[in-house]
Amino acid sequence: MAQLASALVTMLLGVLGCAVYFYGSNILLDKVFPTKSGPAQKVARNLRISNTIRPWLFLGPAVLLLTFYLFYPVIDSIRLSFFDRSGDEFVGISNYVWLFGSDEFFESFRNNMLWLIVVPTAATFFGLVIATMTDRIWWGNIAKSLIFMPMAISFIGASVIWKFIYDFRSGGDAQIGLLNAVVVFFGGEPQNWITIPFWNNFFLMIILIWIQTGFAMVILSAALRGIPDETIEAAVLDGANGVQIFFKIMVPQIWGTIAVVWTTITILVLKVFDIVLAMTNGQWDTQVLANQMFDWMFRGGGDFGRGAVVAIVIMVLVIPIMIWNIKRANAEMEGR
Amino acid sequence: MIASSKRSPLTYLVHATVLFLVVIWTIPTAGLFVSSIRDKDQLSVSGWWTALSTSEQRIVDRANGPKTQTQEGDQFVIRGNLLTNSSAVITQFGFSSLDPEAFAAGTLAEMRNGQTLQVMANGDYALASPAQWKGSRGQRIFYTAEVPPRFTLDNYREVLSAEGLGQSFLNSLTVTIPATIIPILVAAFAAYALAWMRFPGRALLVAAVVGLLVVPLQMSLIPLLKSYNLIGEFFGVGSKTYVGIWLAHTGFGLPLAIYLLRNYIAGLPSEIIESARVDGASDFDIFRKIILPLSFPALASFAIFQFLWVWNDLLIAMVFLGNNEEHLVLTGQLRELLGSRGGNWEILTASAFITIIVPLCVFFSLQRYLVRGLLAGSVK
Amino acid sequence: MADVKLTHVKKIYSNKVEVLKDINLDIKKGEFIVFVGPSGCGKSTLLRMISGLEEISAGTLEIDGQVVNDIPPALRGIAMVFQSYALYPHMSVYDNMAFSLQIAKVGKESIDQQVRKAADMLQLTPYLDRLPKALSGGQRQRVAIGRAIVRRPKVFLFDEPLSNLDAALRVATRMEIANLKDSMPDSTMIYVTHDQVEAMTLADRIVLLSAGNIEQVGSPLDLYEHPANVFVAKFIGSPAMNVVPCRIEKTGEQTQVSLSSTVMVETPIITGSSEQAKAAFFGIRPEDLLVVATEAEGFLSGQVTFVESLGEATLLYVTVPGCEEMVIAKQAGTLKTQRGDTVHLSALPEKMHLFDDKEVSYRR
């Protein structure tokens, strides 16, 4: 109960503090430079001043937070990557040398690449297929809702769910993991799936595909519905069949959206961490960059330099997407 | 979409395929839920899909100790029931691990020294001996029982109290609610400024927000951890505080929040805002009285996003709140259990279900807004 | 209640395009002024500069003798009605109308009184509690007007307020706006439209804009009868005035021009002798052309290429030998004339227009 009360109080304080800032600063501005009455010339001057100040009152907290939590750390990570484990002593590029000489890095890098290729592609593909099909049936919305559901589940929760599916009982015991039960049912030999090197990566990827397909589906379904019916009707009149219509008329019209979905999932994949941590913690050749970085940060007191180097590799992988995103947003703004 | 394709056999194929996919997508979660309410003994020996059928269990139990023996005629007898509070039916029993199914229920089994054991189908047993029973431990009894399906909330009771999930649940709420509201406030003001106010550097800021959208937050952890330690030292508090994690979630959630809300707010009709300006409203008035009410759908959708994200987050919580008992959030707790109780599925399934139940409720009740928000962010 | 005066006003957007070039305009108190012109010519920009929503790049704007270039919209004593109405969708009709007064911190009773008065005037009283989405297009338009009235502005600004209404409603609302003006004789109204009928029916004076310039300012009939140039001549009136290239054959009190080697016309327009033999443009409105029985009575003859029967009138598209463009003649009622017939056309000399080689009208 005491915990509940103190939680409530801290919550209220946090939220109130934030509200007080916005109200307070703006009301103060209106008090110091009144713009609602008074001689016109004075008001005009006050208005000019408050119009210069006010955007920064609105933006202030956001800019500060973005700087402190994202911008500065990116810069500092770059700096730290040239320093030793405690971040005190400059060590040149030795962290980089270490990284490119370590087997673990190449393992994580290879796995990350696998994730990057398989997960976005599979999720987008399934999303597109399911979106197309559910748009044609009367219970499509229910189906969509169920397929979208894993989106609400945490990676760690999803890991438990799937660990249960991959569960393995040795000897002649009854298998309580669904996958092994199915294998046994069809006369196969039960396996400890998540310990089979290389292939176990795919068993982990299935979890993320399971989570992300719903996202792809929802967005692609909206894009498909945005296709003008006339173009499809015209294709029907021109004698195209269903498959031709799908690939030659519908897909080209939603390329832009497919690209957005694909990149969004790609970014997510680069950051994937929880699943690997929970399922294998990088054992059995399943290490990925994000988990490796986390390892170096915290294991054995933490090596900030090496952790930062891995972080930078992740960042470099994201940069092309970042540039593409900015270009797209700029083009959009000009369109307004 | 295309009228002529309505009745073709293709349609049935579509129905079948979608049904198949939906089943595949829901089965994992369904399995988790079913398992979490099964009896823990059944859970560990049979698959959850058999939950509704009777299962056969082999169990080892001990009879009551010699202290409870009574003298009946020339025999010393120990009586009891193996199946108290269970409606199972015993089919076979034995007294040695070498042959646990030696006798059918109801038969009289001869043991050493003229001792006998009889186990009835309903679990009643009787151990009889011509000499007095000695020692303090009871005789081991092996039996095979047909156990009817049994569902129970015991697993939940256990994880909520003994495993500390109740506490974690509160911690998660304490983290999540302010970490959802604060970024909305901060982002809404910023989004309005970026959409409708004129000031130098606006385009640059918009580009920065879009760029930060993809920065992997792992990048930030090391520098932030150092800063947090410094700040914590300075104020003489620990570096792991609720305020710290709220602000961290706010910082990491801001790019998406600003991006989504700016897209939405910039799409509001300019004439409405100009009209308010002609009516004498300042930017702050316009924001409060026009923008906030009109942006409700976007605010709601971001709120859902952020709520799910924060509730489901493991990484930030581990880094900024740490692993000690009193601060552990649900995801962190679940991960601990995964490590310490990896094989105890009754605990894992119930805990996992507790961690996902809140987001699932939020998801199903507010799905409409979530979809709208996703679309505002991605489809143009 | 107020004069509005624009002196050398310019608008240059950030992309360096000069959208308005040197606008000079004097609007008198109580006048109903209509800005008309093709779309994209800068009407809205000009109106928005008067309202204060758009910055004035150069020149001065005075309202009531006071320079207001830097004064915010709310303090200029103006009210604006937008094309899309711009009603606040989340507020009731009452709150929509009361918003500006609430912002100005006017007392509750006073707000109530003014809102109800305006609602009464516009027959909106039964709808005061409704949200805008529960109103018809015409009602929304009236709320937008009511919102302007409540502020008791010195100058009303309307930006194409009728263009989102269907044809019938547009006529009805047009008359309501005319009535509104009559009931508030002191208010200055500035009204933007691209529709010349609205301009002709509502305006005391029309300001005709094209590509950022004022082409002509004058009363509706003035613009119709004495267009200052070919652009105005063609913009006002429907179908547009026939304008045919010609050559000045004789100057003086009566000018004689040749439209082709065979067609000569004489009009009572004064030209100086220096104009002799210059290229020019001859204009005649379709409704001023009359079909006559014999060639001798008319001044133009040609073959009918199209006939459009509108019921109340008939349009004849006549191909005149020696003229590139077809000449349109508008005749009242229905005619028996058919495609391929030869017709003879006459016109009163004083209805004819003559423009010089720079398309500027000659003095009459």
Ligand SMILES: Nc1ncnc2c1ncn2[C@@H]1O[C@H](COP(=O)(O)OP(=O)(O)O)[C@@H](O)[C@H]1O
């Ligand atoms: N914000 C702007 N930036 C650049 N050009 C603009 C802007 N707003 C309008 N314009 C241009 O100014 C010209 C006049 O626009 P406007 O006044 O809206 O015309 P209209 O007469 O149809 O109301 C148009 O060519 C338009 O493209």
Ligand SMILES: [Mg+2]
């Ligand atoms: Mg316009």
